[in-house]
Amino acid sequence: MDNKFLSKKGALSELLKALRDVSAADRPKVGARANEAKTKLEAALVAKRDGFENEALASRLEKERVDFTLPARRAPVGSLHPVTKITAEIVAIFRRLGFELAEGPEIETEFNNFDALNMREDHPARDMQDTFYVQSEKGGRLLRTHTSPVQIRSMLAKKKPPVRILCPGAVFRSDYDMTHSPMFHQVEGLYVDRDVSFAELRGALLFFAREMFGAQTQIRLRPSYFPFVEPGAEVDVTCVLCKGKGCRVCKDTGWLEILGGGMVHPKVFEAVGYGTGENPEPVTGFAFGMGVERIAMLKYGVPDLRLLFENDVRFLKQFGV
Ligand SMILES: [Zn+2]
Structure with missing residues (x-):
């Protein structure tokens, strides 16, 4: 699957590679911005993944809900001869x-x-x-x-x-x-x-x-x-x-x-x-x-x-x- 921003050839990699071409004076500033973008992207990714996982868990809990108020199923009991x-x-x-x-x-x-x-x-x-x-x-x-x-x-x-x-x-x-x-x-x-x-x-x-x-x-x-x-x-x-x-x-x-x-x-x-x-x-x-x-x-x-x-x-x- 293509990853527009985070893959090896994605926008973020391109941006970090481009740092080489930035002048020494601007490099710290641009670098800091690039890192900031990277951190934000990663945080967004984690948040999205957690969101999906929580959603999946919630739907599974709903599906497998146990009603503890239901009467128990009776085990068959033998009788005396x-x-x-x-x-x-x-x-x-x-x-x-x-x-x-x-x-x-x-x-x-x-x-x-x-x-x-x-x-x-x-x-x-x-x-x-x-x-x-x-x-x-x-x-x-x-x-x-x-x-x-x-x-x-x-x-x-x-x-x-x-x-x-x-x-x-x-x-x-x-x-x-x-x-x-x-x-x-x-x-x-x-x-x-x-x-x-x-x-x-x-x-x-x-x-x-x-x-x-x-x-x-x-x-x-x-x-x-x-x-x-x-x-x-x-x-x-x-x-x-x-x-x-x-x-x-x-x-x-x-x-x-x-x-x-x-x-x-x-x-x-x-x-x-x-x-x-x-x-x-x-x-x-x-x-x-x-x-x-x-x-x-x-x-x-x-x-x-x-x-x-x-x-x-x-x-x-x-x-x-
Ligand atoms: Zn009789």
Whole structure:
């Protein structure tokens, strides 16, 4: 680009070159003027350049302006799985009755999962649960079929009653359809002390049912058989849908079965050494257990248990944090 004044052949250079031809007397005067012109030109140039730069900066700031008053964009937040939510709810309810949390491994010994729970090798009840074995030889390991082995572990570890624990966790059975999954979750409770009564079991379960399903909920106990309790009962609650009037879900009975329980079988106490040897004092206790998925399905109206394990975000995000 041509530069009329400042290039090598521009007016300023020509002027400075011309100084040679000026007489010695006039040279200082003319030189001073020439320098003055040069300084002015350079200052004008700098001013113009700064002007352009400021203009560019101003326009860029305008273009990239950030409005700090705008609401922030929300980062997507995950939600708790319904099984996690219901487990936490069950635990919170029984904590208020003084139950402490107890946990155990998912791979168990046959002793903890069966033998100590009054289900010896030839016991027919052992066929009631389709078991996944990790080692099939005698004394082998298996995926626990219920969280009851945690009760055994807790009593063996505590050595002496009272024991008042709640055992939530995953359990495994070879089963798969609309209401069964090979992996599901249970919460079991155990209370062992002197003179624990069946009435206390009923009281604890009624308290739980009302906290979980509403203050009007009733419970109904039906005699039933579980090897590790005697007597044993299946426990129904007022149907959560029809409130007892009768509907399709409760098959017009007005009741829904949600858990099982009973008084701890003397054989279980024998297996953990309660009431004998170092602990000769007689003890009694109650135990109960429930399926978390079943309660989640009833509480949220989920029609198919498998929805709980398909990890479809559209399903899961309905449950909020
Ligand atoms: Zn109903």
